[in-house]
Amino acid sequence: MTAGPRVVLVTRRFWPLIGGAERFMAELAAGLAERGHAVTLLTARLDPSWPERIRFRGFPVIRLPNPNVRFWGTLRYMQALTTWLRGHASEYDVVYTAMLKHDAWAAIRAVSRTHPVILFAPGSGPTGDCAWQRTALLGAHIRRICRRADAVTAPSPQVFDELVAAGYPRDRLHLLPHGIVVRAKRTPGDRSRARDALGRLQPQLRLAESDVSAVYVGRLHPGKGLLELIEAWETVVRGRPNAYLWLVGEGPLEAELRRAIRARNLQHRVALPGAFDDVRDFLAAADVFVFPSYQEGMPLALLEAMEAALPIVATDIPGNRLLIRPDRDGLLVPVRSPAALSRAVLRLMEEPELARSLADSARARVEAEFGFEQVLDAHLDLFSRVLDRRRPFTA
Structure with missing residues (x-):
């Protein structure tokens, strides 16, 4: 000692x-x-x-x-x-x-x-x-x-x-x-292994290799913009029928989120797997990270996504701007805008070179400034x- x-x-x-x-x-x-x-x-x-x-x-x-x-x-x-x-x-x-x-x-x-x-x-x-x-x-x-x-x-x-x-x-x-602790950069093989592990953990998380997924990590709280994200996902699924969303966490909004998911017939496209102290498999398995919060101090969830080299869509608020330089480390969208959220998510799913560039820049920034x-x-x-x-x- x-x-x-x-x-x-x-x-x-x-x-x-x-x-x-x-x-x-x-x-x-x-x-x-x-x-x-x-x-x-x-x-x-x-x-x-x-x-x-x-x-x-x-x-x-x-x-x-x-x-x-x-x-x-x-x-x-x-x-x-x-x-x-x-x-x-x-x-x-x-x-x-x-x-x-x-x-x-x-x-x-x-x-x-x-x-x-x-x-x-x-x-x-x-x-x-x-x-x-x-x-x-x-x-x-x-x-x-x-x-x-x-x-x-x-x-x-x-x-x-x-x-x-x-x-x-x-x-x-x-x-x-x-x-955040900076680990080795993920590889394409990590994505497949993480998806296999999550599919074994919960059948609702089982995806095909060709499916695309987005993940949110954090509390299921009214201030996190998750109801707008559910609304946005209806549009995302119309544009990409093989797109899935995971809301990883727990909190007082869970019951209302489940009702919103059922009301929009998204039960097979949006999953609430619960809270996990280690979310690395979710980040490794996903293709996009979405963070639609109304207000943040300095969000650790964004740092985790940046370290995982995930392309990010986040709301344009001061706490997120501390970490995300717009159109350089991620895409920032207005608060409470389902339309802007869906457009940004679809853009990253449809423009892999842009997604890769944003993710690499975010990862490099974490390595340089936020160890x-x-x-x-x-x-x-x-x-x-x-x-x-x-x-x-x-x-």
């Missing part, structure tokens, strides 16, 4: 619930563990059938009580988080908490006098942390407590600016963009600097 900081990561949502913030915290924890740092991840036990303790990708995960009762479940989770952090205070040096919500409030109230508490604000816009603090019950109180954090990290300039506008001290805000080693270095540097500020000066 290295002599570097011992880290506790806190995220209320974690595997098997998978979204961008959850995958980022998993990558961060795994990266720290691989470098020899002591790291523990605390999360909520949202389902009583889940074991209280597991080992995930080389690090321990502890699930704290969170009964499925509104208000009481949140209160019980906050109490359990406070108790754990205080009871194990000698076992860690710094706390890093995802989202500026109840977990952050509990961590700061529990141990900020003895340990640095750093917060991670992953989202922006109407579904982001600052918007939640403006509208949620007790949100204003939680914001006052969160402003006392030793540091707050933002993955994008948009999130950073929202934090400044919300009154967070600028000198404690840190812009730390996301990154995960840089993310680990930046976080460890921040942890060390915050710890140094906390240590008493000795002559």
Whole structure:
């Protein structure tokens, strides 16, 4: 074990619930563990059938009580988080908490006098942390407590600016963009192998070699533009009858998406296979990545698609523009426009040279600018600097 900081990561949502913030915290924890740092991840036990303790990708995960009762479940989770952090205070040096919500409030109230508490604000816009603090019950109180954090990290300039506008001290805000582990570039053989594996996993995912497929990875949430994507897919299928769409993830919109799929008679063209902590087979098996979100901070799902060298269609929003240079790394389309989505998807399916050029450019950009080693270095540097500020000066 290295002599570097011992880290506790806190995220209320974690595997098997998978979204961008959850995958980022998993990558961060795994990266720290691989470098020899002591790291523990605390999360909520949202389902009583889940074991209280597991080992995930080389690090321990502890699930704290969170009964499925509104208000009481949140209160019980906050109490359990406070108790754990205080009871194990000698076992860690710094706390890093995802989202500026109840977990952050509990961590700061529990141990900020003895340990640095750093917060991670992953989202922006109407579904982001600052918007939640403006509208949620007790949100204003939680914001006052969160402003006392030793540091707050933002993955994008948009999130950073929202934090400044919300009154967070600028000198404690840190812009730390996301990154991704860069692996060997996929080959045509990888596509066939991935399709075979997915077809064995779920019959609804079985495709012929000549079929074309698009994939979305992320939460099934109203802010992700998925109903517009379903509408667009009706047009795509008219132009390419062998085109299939996979919506990989879980979330509150699932039932409405299934109704929309049935209403448009797309049951055999659109699949919702569920949430997966490792989506590489889906990316390897697909021909296009579609990301129609209304608002993002810095979307990890886009980075994963870029690393996989998939041609991308995404909405023209600030978070996506951080990663996708229009018509160079992918195609950007207006928000809430099924017609623009369908045109862009069909264009990539019908112009393979364009699709290949965009995918290669996106992959090269990830290799040059968004490697995960840089993310680990930046976080460890921040942890060390915050710890140094906390240590008493000795002559």
